[in-house]
Amino acid sequence: MKRDKFINYAHRGASEYAPENTFLSFYAGIFMGANGIETDVHLSRDGVAVLFHDEKLERMTGESGSISDYTLKELKSFWVKKNNLKDRIITLDEFLYRFKDFDLTFAIELKGDKTAKPTAELITKHGVADKVVITSFKYNELLDMHALLPSIRLGLLHQGEVNDELLEKMKADGINEICPESYFVNKDNCKSWHEKGFNVRAWGVYNTDLMQNLVKCGVDGMTVNFPDKLCEYLSTNGENNESNSNTEK
Numbered sequence: 001m002k003r004d005k006f007i008n009y010a011h012r013g014a015s016e017y018a019p020e021n022t023f024l025s026f027y028a029g030i031f032m033g034a035n036g037i038e039t040d041v042h043l044s045r046d047g048v049a050v051l052f053h054d055e056k057l058e059r060m061t062g063e064s065g066s067i068s069d070y071t072l073k074e075l076k077s078f079w080v081k082k083n084n085l086k087d088r089i090i091t092l093d094e095f096l097y098r099f100k101d102f103d104l105t106f107a108i109e110l111k112g113d114k115t116a117k118p119t120a121e122l123i124t125k126h127g128v129a130d131k132v133v134i135t136s137f138k139y140n141e142l143l144d145m146h147a148l149l150p151s152i153r154l155g156l157l158h159q160g161e162v163n164d165e166l167l168e169k170m171k172a173d174g175i176n177e178i179c180p181e182s183y184f185v186n187k188d189n190c191k192s193w194h195e196k197g198f199n200v201r202a203w204g205v206y207n208t209d210l211m212q213n214l215v216k217c218g219v220d221g222m223t224v225n226f227p228d229k230l231c232e233y234l235s236t237n238g239e240n241n242e243s244n245s246n247t248e249k
């Protein structure tokens with residue numbers, strides 16, 4: 001399923017610059033020209049889908065315990081911090097309500113267990129199925145999502161080499177995007193994944209050398225903490241680059 005539009009996903013928003021998975025980092029990514037946003041879903045103690053990467057609160061908020069130890073109301077009292085910036089934890093509902101009419105693709109990662117059902121309900125509520133790719137390292141969460149929303153695009157996040165057995169299983173299970181770690185992508189395997197009908201979207205783009213190599217390999221998109229640098233590179237080196245129209249409206 002090779003798509004013709006390259007997606008520059010602001011990874012947890014423009015997380016190199018702003019507190020990840022907050023409105024601040026999402027808007028920063030849009031301002032920098034990203035045409036996609038990647039984010040992570042966990043459940044609060046009272047079962048609300050919230051956007052947060054880690055299971056534990058410590059790294060981003062300085063608070064103790066796990067996301068699932070707190071109600072949404074309690075989580076909303078914490079600050080997510082980066083450098084001298086801070087913002088609040090938000091829900092997936094708030095995220096979709098705010099951004100559903102933007103010219104963006106959303107890569108929504110099912111990070112926590114049992115996140116498929118509440119995520120599917122919110123995708124339906126906001127009518128954004130055609131703008132979403134659901135991703136996860138957890139194969140079972142993708143299967144759960146497929147059962148709930150059979151036509152939603154699904155991407156498997158994978159660490160290490162991608163083998164044919166895995167690709168065959170994905171195809172049989174309706175998973176149409178392979179998301180390899182950037183180190184494991186080369187021109188040959190990218191071409192072969194495309195020939196097998198997969199969209200290829202890389203993750204783990206830790207520096208601009210990896211970023212540039214992925215563009216040369218022909219991936220369909222990647223998640224980057226620095227969407228501004230990818231925009232700049234694509235503007236002179238990319239093919240099929242369409243910047244978003246969100247900053248022109």
Ligand code: G3P
Pocket residue numbers: 011038040053109157202203204223
């Ligand atoms: O692009 C997917 C990427 O977000 C997966 O890794 O740890 O940042 O969720 P992580």
Ligand code: CA
Pocket residue numbers: 038039040109
């Ligand atoms: Ca993620």
